[in-house]
Amino acid sequence: MNKRFFKFKNDLSIKSILEYLNISEKIFYKYNSKNINILDFKINQFSSLSNSLDDSLIFLNKSISNNLKDIKGVCLIKIPLQEHNFKNNIVIPSKNPKLDFCNLINEFCIKKEKKSEFVKINNSLISDTSVVGSNFTIGNFSTIDANVKIGNNVIIGNNVSISENCLIGNNVHIMDGVCIDCSIIGNNVTISQNTVIGKNGFGFHSGSPNSHIFFHIGAVKIGNDVFIGSNCNVDRGHIDDTVIGDFVRIDNQVHIAHNCKIGKNSILAGKSATFWIS
Template structure:
């Protein structure tokens, strides 16, 4: 894509300080940008790179515009403007409607006009796929699935039966939606499988990362509400509900029947135990283990801070001594009160 700086400023709704006729061909970081590319400054830690950047223009906040040696695109939210610019320069191959000759599609499936079905894709019985949706190569859509408009299922995605996707849902390769939840009843040393009779319902404008799994419900559905973003390698167990606008980072795991409220963030590697309720507006820190429900919004974490290994080993020894230390302290308090 080629666009003048003036046209770009208009499309992004930004104020331009510089040469409107400059031709822009792409985006890059401040450090790596070359002439013809734009960059952005959203993190003050990178401000020192402005002086030496070769970018033809930089998206910045108004109070940093004077620091830009080339043209400046002034934004109230530079990171958001960068995201919008990236969509203009998206280099993903263009969408092309049509059904590949090697695709296997059940006779009862209803596929709207303007759908793309890739090579070796499989679409099961009684599925419904709305216009503008792309089914990638070797993707499997099992029986009784409903897929909304303008969805993007990349190659090698698997939807089990009874999965419902809203509009503009993006699912990346290797993701599995609707596999059985981890439900088993123990009896005399044996595990008896609990058939998972629910499904999965995913709202509008949801993005699910590569190799992420969303299990089907045991009885009720597992639900991902509108505008949720889920990173790669995330596990969402059966009957979980994730509220509108929440974000879950890589390698996080949410155990069964837990509800995550609206506009929450779960950082990488965090784990949420089952049957919890997390209220709206909660941030869970990286590697945190959440074992109790959270009723007040705010930031929560667990575990110990980073420290040199020698110090950590000493601290670990102290952790093991805490119970006996607490008991001795209670005994001393009783002695002090004359109770012993």
């Protein structure tokens, strides 16, 4: 969960999770210590298994043979439970941990948004809470929303949209029609016409009878000295960030799905797709 762009609607306690998932306290305490105060214990973020923290909620969708001694946080885990070492975890039993986890994100997480006034430059609108560096140029009919930070020597074309809280480095060229959301962009980056970066990915639960797209709470991180061609899509991560490393070159009409990590010096040819399988 990238906290620069997302937050909880309200405090999220274990008790509120149990109530939402319709799990009784009796069942919860069957697997956990009676000393856990389910009202006072707060979840501060949603995490992936590889980035679990003491105050985070994670899920385990598959049976695992080894114990959980190196995994932290509150864990939604598939029932029936096998014998595991839950010493470092608070366990919430679930018939479908991934689905429950994603539904909890949909229910309790929202994007950070801030109302602001706008300054008009060249028929474009820039929030008065955003900061731009020296030698900044912007075309017509573009919008920069609240709390965006832009470095020096940045050129923004026409009809560009940059959403709240984005970070853009120095010497960046963003061409006409680009849409940027939930993204952190490094130095010396070129993003060509009509590319979309940081929108919600194509994540849903295929086993659900009425499948709906799950809310994505990761971001997109783009390194330094990156070129992205026109009409590309880079989806933000579902939980962790989608990452494009330094010195990457991406041709036109390339799709990079949520959670992907593109390594340093990679080259992606036109009309290719890079995807992540859960």
